Amino acid sequence: MFDIGVNLTSTQFANDRDKVVKRAKDAGVTGLLLTGTNALESQQAQSLAARRPGYCWSTAGVHPHHAGEWSAETEATLRRLAISEQVVAIGECGLDFYRNIASPEQQAFAFSAQLELAAELSMPLFLHCRDAHERFISLLTPWLPSLPGAVVHCFTGTRDELEACLHAGLYVGITGWVCDERRGGALRELMPLIPADRLLLETDAPYLLPRDLRPRPTSRRNEPCFLPHIVQQVAGLRGEDSHALAKQCDRNARRLFRLEESVAEQGITQSF
Numbered sequence: 634m635f636d637i638g639v640n641l642t643s644t645q646f647a648n649d650r651d652k653v654v655k656r657a658k659d660a661g662v663t664g665l666l667l668t669g670t671n672a673l674e675s676q677q678a679q680s681l682a683a684r685r686p687g688y689c690w691s692t693a694g695v696h697p698h699h700a701g702e703w704s705a706e707t708e709a710t711l712r713r714l715a716i717s718e719q720v721v722a723i724g725e726c727g728l729d730f731y732r733n734i735a736s737p738e739q740q741a742f743a744f745s746a747q748l749e750l751a752a753e754l755s756m757p758l759f760l761h762c763r764d765a766h767e768r769f770i771s772l773l774t775p776w777l778p779s780l781p782g783a784v785v786h787c788f789t790g791t792r793d794e795l796e797a798c799l800h801a802g803l804y805v806g807i808t809g810w811v812c813d814e815r816r817g818g819a820l821r822e823l824m825p826l827i828p829a830d831r832l833l834l835e836t837d838a839p840y841l842l843p844r845d846l847r848p849r850p851t852s853r854r855n856e857p858c859f860l861p862h863i864v865q866q867v868a869g870l871r872g873e874d875s876h877a878l879a880k881q882c883d884r885n886a887r888r889l890f891r892l893e894e895s896v897a898e899q900g901i902t903q904s905f
């Protein structure tokens with residue numbers, strides 16, 4: 634089971650990153666994709682991944698909240714990072730009209746620039762979309778034929794939005810949002826509609842601690858070691874075996890991000 638969304642650069646992990654990664658391995662998590670959300674954090678994510686070869690990879694991009702930071706220098710940094718073997722996707726990029734921390738126009742500009750960059754470099758995309766579905770799909774669609782693949786991470790949209798994302802050929806990333814019976818109710822009903830070969834799982838740690846996790850961590854900090862809980866919940870909602878689902882999602886992540894097969898997932902016993 635592969636966690637495609639870990640914000641390991643977060644200051645919430647500043648004091649115990651090695652332990653967080655160790656706990657993830659011990660919990661059976663087979664790999665981590667570390668999220669880059671602006672130029673600096675993308676560099677930090679790359680160097681954190683480089684210290685954990687074969688287990689951690691990273692993305693390089695500018696999150697819509699940081700779209701106001703976009704410049705020629707940012708693009709040069711992402712371009713340089715994209716060459717490194719740890720960086721396997723452009724992103725996190727997209728649109729977030731829920732909070733509008735950057736203006737919608739700034740967001741559209743930075744998103745378009747990253748779509749163009751990913752197409753030019755032929756790299757997969759790690760996408761974020763909140764309350765911006767129509768604009769998101771219309772900016773993304775012209776680039777789809779030139780992109781090797783993309784995931785809309787932390788999907789929390791409607792059934793129509795899910796169908797549009799699937800129609801566009803996107804992979805769908807599901808977080809512990811789905812564990813919240815109140816806020817995640819609508820999302821829970823969509824779980825059986827995602828084809829098995831398009832589903833990816835993620836914690837989005839340190840955010841989105843699964844609401845029904847017991848015992849509840851005192852810190853309220855989410856960690857990649859809680860991914861098995863999300864796997865179980867999603868498997869239950871889909872009526873599937875959780876081990877089979879974990880393997881399937883690991884294969885999906887490795888296909889999209891073009892990683893080598895995991896030794897653990899090949900069935901060879903290996904202690905990390």
Ligand SMILES: [Zn+2]
Nearest residue numbers: 725761786787
């Ligand atoms: Zn996001």
